[in-house]
Amino acid sequence: MKKLVLIPFFFLCMKGNAQSIYTEILSKTVLIDGLEVPKQDFPIQMTWKEAKTVCDxxxxxxxxxNLEELNILYRNQQSIGGFAKCPDCYYWSNRIIKxxxxxxxFKDFDKGYIIFQPRNNPKKRVRIVRNWILE
Known part of the structure; x- marks a missing residue:
């Protein structure tokens, strides 16, 4: 019985930990071409659906x-900072094939190519954005 009680508690702690990691990432952002962009990737690679769920x-x-915004990130990756340096560093876009x-x-941040592939496999890096509006 104790094990059954501890399992839900463990998952609640995991969820809380993940949320605090994302909150930390979102606390350090830069503004580029009307976009607010975190200075770090998400800590793990994700499927498209996982990334979308976290964003939601x-x-x-x-x-x-979107693809144009990924191009903005690609062109400004030095000034934004925190992008992975590796061959085949792929980042998800929000675009799907209708x-x-x-x-x-997704975009290859090593070579600059835009590529499409099944969203469920393999996992890719995630850098999110939001529109920045002067209030």
Missing amino acids: SLGNGWRLP KDETIGW
């Missing part, structure tokens, strides 16, 4: 970037 849970306008919603688009 963060709220406040945070989302996966005829086949299992296919998602």
Whole structure:
């Protein structure tokens, strides 16, 4: 019985920990071309669906970037900072193929290519954005 009580508690702690990691990432941002961008990637690579779920849970306008926004991030990666330096460093976009919603688009931040592939595999890096509006 004690084990059954501890399992839900463990998952609640994990969820709280993950949320605090994302809150920390979102506390350090830069403004580029009307976008607010965190200075760090998410700590783990994710499927498209996982990344979308996290964005939805963060709220406040945070989302996966569209392809043009990914190009802005790519061109400004030095001034933004925190991008992975590796061959095949792929970042998800919010774009899907309308005829086949299992296919998602992503950008290779090493070579600059835009590529599409099934959204569920393999996992990619995630850098989110939101529109920045002067209030």
